[in-house]
Amino acid sequence: MKIGIIRNPVSGGRSGRARWRDISTALAARFPQRELRETASAGDAARLAIELVEAGCELIIAVGGDGTIGDVVDGLMRSARPDTVFSFIPTGTGCDFARNFTLPHAPDALVRHIAEAPVRRIDVARVTGSSSGGQDALRHFANIASVGVSGRIVEAVNGRGRRVANGSLRFLLCSVREILRYRPEVVRVVVDGEEIFHGPVTVVAVANGRWFGGGMHVVPFADLADGLLDIGILRGTGKFGVLGILARLYSASHVGHPLISFHRGSVIEIRPVADQHLSIEADGETLAFDRLRVEVMPAALSLKI
Structure with a gap:
């Protein structure tokens, strides 16, 4: 099997670079026929995924955080062969997508797990809107x-400058800071053609x-x-x-809180009221959209993990 590897070289900082040495050795042992590409700027991972598909790779492995994973999936969905098999090795700040799976931590065990795993189909979400x-x-x-506020938090987490923390602690510190600064944005939320909410929101x-x-x-x-998307709405409220x-x-103990509601559907639209700016992110990357339309693509991604 010819595989393509797309690595974000700055993902995970020093620990990510140290971990890559063991990951690279394990990949070489399991996949002798491979091509490695490294990202240098935003958007590179999607472009590289398309190039590797065109080069005949049968499996694309993303090595990085949620942003790298999301970008590679975006590239695969845009490619001439969107059914190309995908896998990932998490090395990033949050690694939230990886939490949906039970994975070994040791690089050699994780690479072996990927090599031996069956291919499963999972859903992908397609976002359209106006930039x-x-x-x-x-x-x-x-x-x-x-x-x-999650869009503001992602922008802060990914921002340049000296980092006082990494991983989950960095997300927590940025979350507290941005919540204290945030003024609720006013939106309309429409699910499968029915308006389910109109008013100020926190998130x-x-x-998926x-x-x-x-x-x-x-x-x-x-x-x-x-084959569906779940929607969680936290209404606008005071900072504390x-x-x-x-x-x-x-701990998921927010379920049942009176300010939070959950919904499910296939097509979700989030629109600003009047000309208000919306803070938007997807898979840990800021999106410069002024509104969203999200549509589920059932079983669109061939995942080997």
């Missing part, structure tokens, strides 16, 4: 897209997977292969009320 420049835009995601999460934000179990009912809910997200 901030007024152009039609398209993106696919594997895990979660969201609107609200609207459109979920269950986790985001470095381990927040935000939509615990989500299923990667049920949001911080109290934040503490519950890691």
